[in-house]
Amino acid sequence: MKIDRDLKLAVLIDADNVPYANVKEMFEEIAKYGTPTFKRIYADWTKPTVSGWKKVLLENAITPIQQYSYSSGKNSSDSALIIDAMDILYTGKVDGFCIVSSDSDFTRLATRLREAGMKVIGIGEKKTLLPFITACDKFIYIEILNRNPVPSEEVSSSPETSINKTTAIQPLNKVDPSIIKLFTDSITDLADEDGWAYLGDLGNLMIKKKPDFDSRNYGFSKLLPLIKSTNRFEVDERDSGKPNIKHIYIKKLTSATEKVTKQRRNGRKRDSGT
Incomplete structure (x- = not known):
């Protein structure tokens, strides 16, 4: 994937499906490919499972999007992220998207964005399923960020x-x-x-x-x-x-x-x- 650091990127993060430990390194990696103009993260922030993200949001100027879980076992944050991605796409203000998630449910979103001529970068854990990986132009494993050289x-x-x-x-x-x-x-x-x-x-x-x-x-x-x-x-x-x-x-x-x-x-x- 050719790198164009002038690309304007929308970074959309699924807080339920990625860890918050390497967020600084993640944004340093994204900076290699372009400039984040939208930085949004999606979760039900009333849940204790995402409490670790709150300090990270302030340090990295990420906008939290509250999405309540309407029923047990359903991830409504996915739908909110997809809707926002399509809204941003139609504004014409970005050249590409960075979808941060290990959830293969975003496979169709990545495919649709590429059909619209957008560059799509995926970031997720090694456990991410192949369909989502192959739907992106480039997929980066979180585990390789901030890794120290071996003696x-x-x-x-x-x-x-x-x-x-x-x-x-x-x-x-x-x-x-x-x-x-x-x-x-x-x-x-x-x-x-x-x-x-x-x-x-x-x-x-x-x-x-x-x-x-x-x-x-x-x-x-x-x-x-x-x-x-x-x-x-x-x-x-x-x-x-x-x-x-x-x-x-x-x-x-x-x-x-x-x-x-x-x-x-x-x-x-x-x-x-x-």
């Missing part, structure tokens, strides 16, 4: 992953064959005649294919260290003509290149005595 000795002692020692964090997911295939297929889709794909385009395409893709889910703060950690791809850092700025391209390892890479890796292991 280098806990990341890996192998030489080939030493480049990742300062960027690795505790992962939510493991790098499995499915994510390797996503990398491989996406590189194939973007590759030039020589097989190289631009890193920025690769990241954007992967998010389009998998809205909850984020290198932080796999324990890395950036995409490049994640790619390098797999030892499945070549990396070419090209001069951009500007100081300290490189254009980075990724390519699938050929059989010959993979053989050389393995030989170099084995040589480093022998030199280190492992």
